Amino acid sequence: MAKIGYIGLGNMGMPMAHNLLKAGYDVYGLNRSKQKEERFKQMGGNVGFSLPELVKQVDVVMTCLPLPEDVEEVILGEDGVLTHIMANQLVIDFSTVSPSLHEKIEMEAEKKRVYYVDAPVSGGTTGAEAGTLSIMVGGKAEAFEKAKPYFDVVGKNITHCGSIGMGTKVKLINNYMVGLHTIAVSEGLHLAEKAGLDRKLVYDVLTNGFAQSKIFDRHYREFIAKDIDTPGFALNLLLKDLHLADDLAKEVKATLPIATPMIEMFEKANENHYGEKDMSSLYHYVNN
Known part of the structure; x- marks a missing residue:
């Protein structure tokens, strides 16, 4: 099973990461609030890593963050995901940001030969806990196919809406x-x-x-x-x-x-x- 790095263990991210754990994935959690990390550890998750350490240990990176500036900093920042990730790995962003930011991220991801999709979700915390979220995905078909097994764990209604940003x-x-x-x-x-x-x-x-x-x-x-x-x-x-x-x-x-x-x-x-x-x-x- 792939190792997953999940960044953002908030009201939506925590239950989504928990469902990935229950599906048998080895999940490494990272959150600004370390109390959330401790809670995730009690669920069986791996915690206590810096962002560079987490990215280097996993096969897939997922982000679920509140604001566009958070996503930009975590993925494109000087010490962010794309600085440390290896070629052929997958990055999935579940946040709701701007389509133009996703286009910017995909452009940088392609330079590193990294697969990237935007995958905002709908269904609230109830859907996140039940694993029944609606997921609207933008990105290249090959990236969507690589991400689909993970979407099947956290969601129920999964739609590939087209190129990057279309899901958003x-x-x-x-x-x-x-x-x-x-x-x-x-x-x-x-x-x-x-x-x-x-x-x-x-x-x-x-x-x-x-x-x-x-x-x-x-x-x-x-x-x-x-x-x-x-x-x-x-x-x-x-x-x-x-x-x-x-x-x-x-x-x-x-x-x-x-x-x-x-x-x-x-x-x-x-x-x-x-x-x-x-x-x-x-x-x-x-x-x-």
């Missing part, structure tokens, strides 16, 4: 629509309460009609009904993705009239201390 473009459209649906849920339930309706009654009725959506189901059942602050997907990370989707729209000259007011609403929620909470907490901002 699909993911950004996905999260743009997630943002719209989140506003619809938040404002709909706010209107219901102001109109004197019980929000559970409204959820039960609407979820059996055309207003039903996976986001409505997720937000209401997993967070709003339970009033849980622990994020499955933090509001500030969705905001980051909305900015990336807006950047993509400007780059390709697509007209998105709702983008600006939507982003402004999430910006205001972030400024009002909802950023670290789950994205469904937009409901609490709207209903405040």
